[in-house]
Amino acid sequence: MIIRLPERFIYSNKGHEDGAYVENGILYMSKYTNFEDLMYTITYVLKGYDRCCYCGEKLSMKNRTLDHMYPRRWGGVSIPENLLPSCKKCNQDKKDMTYRQFQEWRKLATQSEKEKYYQQTLVRNLGVARRGRFVIKRRWLSSYEFENVAKYISFNRLSDRKSKLVSSYYRNWGQYPHPVIVSSNGWVIKGLHVLHHARKAKKKYVMAIVLENVVVYDKDTS
Ligand SMILES: [Zn+2]
Known part of the structure; x- marks a missing residue:
């Protein structure tokens, strides 16, 4: 997918002279860049960060958050298409509802109606997850054959805790907790633990979001 980018943009990387920048519609980011922070900044x-996109409340440094329109719990990832400036209260109220579901929830008058509606969304979203899918836009996703990339990856230093989380998620849902995020030049931006598991499970493909207008560069080798 092509993510939305500002026309001109420079992002400096703390502790590294190389950072990220946009040129001719392509985002170049160094391999040291913290992807989430970068996506938050771009969003x-x-x-803007003046008003909550849900209630219109003025945002300050104190109550400013970025909401995942498709929640992390259902595979929502941090890309500008999935992030909205929001106040803390709305973000908390939204829990793990999607953007649309939360809009409906907000129209309800009483607390008990809201609670009932929330439970319905939970059942619906769980249903999708149980069928091994993510509650995100399908056109963002592609099926990714990772073996060509995976052979260049060192899986030795992955954290055991995250590996266990991925395994147990896979056992319960027959799916991974989120899609893998890959740059246009095949750099795995997010999802090393997922790839590691998929490889052990002898899967050839994983669901991925391939960012066609993002390039990860490695200054050390270029
Ligand atoms: Zn709000």
Whole structure:
């Protein structure tokens, strides 16, 4: 997928002279860049940070958050298409409802109606997860054959805790907790633990979001 990018943008990387920048519609990011922080910054540049996108409340440093329109719990990832400046209260109220579901929830008058509606969304979203799918836009996803990339990856230093989380998620849902995120030049931005598991489970493909206008560069080798 092509993510939205500002026309001109420079992101400096703490502790490294190389960072990220946009040129001719392509985002170049060094391999040291913290992807989530970068996406948060880009989202604020694109969408502003003055008002909560749900209730219109003025945002300050204290109550400013970025909401995942498709929640992390259902595979929602941190890309500008999935992030919205929101106040803390709305973000908390939203829990793990999607953007649309939360809009409906907000229209309800009483607390008991809201609670009932929330439970319904939970059942629905769990149903999707149980069928081994993510509650995100299908057109963001592609099936990714990872073996060509995986052979260049060293899996030795992965954290055991995250590996266990991925395994237990897979056992319960027959799916991974989130899609893998890959740059256009095949750099795995997010999802090493997922790939590691998929490889052990002898799967050839994983569901991925391939960022076609993002390039990860490695200054050390170029
Ligand atoms: Zn709000």
